[in-house]
Amino acid sequence: MSRLAADKDLLIVRVAELYYEEGKTQDEIGALLDLSRFKVGRLLSQARADGIVRIEIVHPRARRLGLERQLRDRFGLHEAVVVPASNSADEDLKRVAQAAADQLTMLRPVPRTLAVSWGRTLTAVASSLEDGWARGVTVVQMNGGVSVNRRPGGAAPLAAAIAKRAAGHAVLLPSPAILDRLETKRAIESDRTIAGVLDQAAKADAYLFTAGVCDESSAHVENGYLSAGDVDELTRRGAVGDVLGRYVDADGNIVDPELDSRTLGLGLDQLRAAKVAIFVTAGQAKHDIARTVVRGGLCTTMVTDEDTARALLEEV
Amino acid sequence: MSRLAADKDLLIVRVAELYYEEGKTQDEIGALLDLSRFKVGRLLSQARADGIVRIEIVHPRARRLGLERQLRDRFGLHEAVVVPASNSADEDLKRVAQAAADQLTMLRPVPRTLAVSWGRTLTAVASSLEDGWARGVTVVQMNGGVSVNRRPGGAAPLAAAIAKRAAGHAVLLPSPAILDRLETKRAIESDRTIAGVLDQAAKADAYLFTAGVCDESSAHVENGYLSAGDVDELTRRGAVGDVLGRYVDADGNIVDPELDSRTLGLGLDQLRAAKVAIFVTAGQAKHDIARTVVRGGLCTTMVTDEDTARALLEEV
DNA sequence: ATCGAAATTGCTCATATGAGCAATTAGCTG
DNA sequence: CAGCTAATTGCTCATATGAGCAATTTCGAT
Secondary structure (H helix, E strand, O other), X not given: OOOOOOOHHHHHHHHXXXXXHOOOOHHHHHHHHOOOHHHHHHHHHHHHHHOOEEEEEOOOOOOOHHHHHHHHHXXXXXXXXXXXXXXXXXXXXXXXXXXXXXXXXXXXXXXXXXXXXXXXXXXXXHHHOOOOOOOOOEEXXXXXXXXXXXXOOOHHXXXXXXXXXXXXXEEOOOOOOEOOOHHHHHHHHHOHHHHXXXXXXXXXXXXXXXXXXXXXXXXXHHOOOOOXXXXXXXXXXXXXXXXXXEEEOOOOOEOOHHHHHOEXXXXXXXXXXXXXXXXXXXXXXXXXHHHHHHHOOOOOEEEEEHHHHHHHHHOO | OOOOOOOHHHHHHHHHHHHHHOOOOHHHHHHHHOOOHHHXXXXXXXXXXXXXXXXXXXXXXXXXXXXXXXXXXHHOOXXXXXXXXXXXXXXXXXXXXXXXXHHHHHOXXXXXXXXXXXOHHHHHHHHHOOOOOOOOOEXXXXXXXOOOOOOOOOHHHHXXXXXXXXXXXXXXXXXXXXXXXXXXXHHHXXXXXXXXXXXXXXXXXXXXXXXXXXXXXXXXXXXOXXXXXXHHHHHHOOEEEEEOOEEEEOOOOEOOHHHHHOEOXXXXXXXXXXXXXXXXXXXXXXXXXXXXXXXXXXXXXXEXXXXXXXXXXXXX
């Protein structure tokens, strides 16, 4: 045994320091510490395996490929994109948005029609897209959301921005997200213009969407479609969030069918059936709804941050 | 140029991900990205050089060998020990203390007589020493410090603890750190017992000491030797801290000769002359006095934390 | 104390990588 | 556009490292 061997971990630390910080070869380290180079090599492997040596890729555009593979395997996703955790929620969102923009830009074949939902997350994606990310894409709004309040994240400006940067055009859904009365929703839905847009959305080549949280910070509350009391009631019924305005519980079941019937836009079955459905999410508030989306097969591609990926993978 | 080359850094990130996270060879990566393996190798070197790939040794007993070498080179130290930054000041102190304990334990030849100062930092070192760290070491107190208040960090218990763990014995200096009157200090200093201890300390084989800050948290204030007003005055005179109770400015000059004359214990010249003088320090509050110590040649070995090392090396 | 199984070690040979060099390419200046 | 310099690239050859295997050592049970 070597002279230094008071403690195995301490030996591993010393070996790792000589190799990674001093740049010495395994042979040189062996000579210094009275060990064979094979033993030194094994100690280094162990240092990496035990996390004593940590090799990290530090860059805003970096990905976490290991987590991506685990997400694909665990949830049967066609593709997963995970970006490294940063020091703030805002930076996490920016990185996720940039990664989603990258995914859209690299999508092959290029979609001729792209259906989009709306919210702050997708607004960030739109901001990250470069001009010319594609050419001639028709961007169709797939759920209601005329902006009642003047806040960022409105559906119409978002779809328009994405379309503009692809030298395409936007097809808007001029309807509120949720109607007060079922009759009104049915009337709007039957209008030839609205029906045409929904039909176009249903036939889109690809879908880009995010999910909403079920609390006061919800875009629906911000935009006046729901009150704080409404979302409290939805939470009581087990809702973990919404997809395309459809409030669902952890198992993906609609928690309030009556409310759902008054909600205008594509249904979740249409996402399930899609060949390309890109789900973009960031932040801990959306962990629950994110889990529901990937478990429920509502997306083919997920773009998210490291903490969300770890949270989804943690569960037995 | 490769198909992916929209951005050089992005290429570097992708290459680094495939190599370090996917475990692919440089040949394999070259084939995937339409690059030569030599180009891949260069990109990886650049990734490490630019900090995009960060290789870190994460362990409480880890050292920062690069910083150690720089400290030795810059300040002419015989030895420097730097431990990685942790998440808290307490943990930093524990790591520095453990490293100092390691240094003492590995010191060759084993000192027959070890002179020690006192304070919270050395108390932590004493706590980190293992029983049997050496055999038969005489631990001599080298500056006054009978505990007036009952607080951890007292000189006598500290020397005793270090001695006990070395199956040795302690030689205490039964005197206050600072006397009220010069006559009293001279009388105590002349006492044969006290003179004998000081003489033994002066002839010690090795010295272990820390430095004190010049503010209200000073051990001298805590122990009642100085008032808060006293240290304010010392600060006004340019003091950055104390070594063995000797308050000095950034250049190592005694700021209050009168106070100094009433201070009992070895002088700084004796540290300067020592063959082995181990200086232990942690925390930002001591950066200034730490700089004075290493610049002034008051130690041969420095044991400190990463942030202190970087601060000392930062200055032109 | 013995025996068997598991763990560890040192080795051979193949693979992976880097240093230094010559050739090529890119960029700048006149 | 030409010429020169700097930067970059691909290569050879040597070095560094890892996989798989046989031998050795360690450990636990009887």
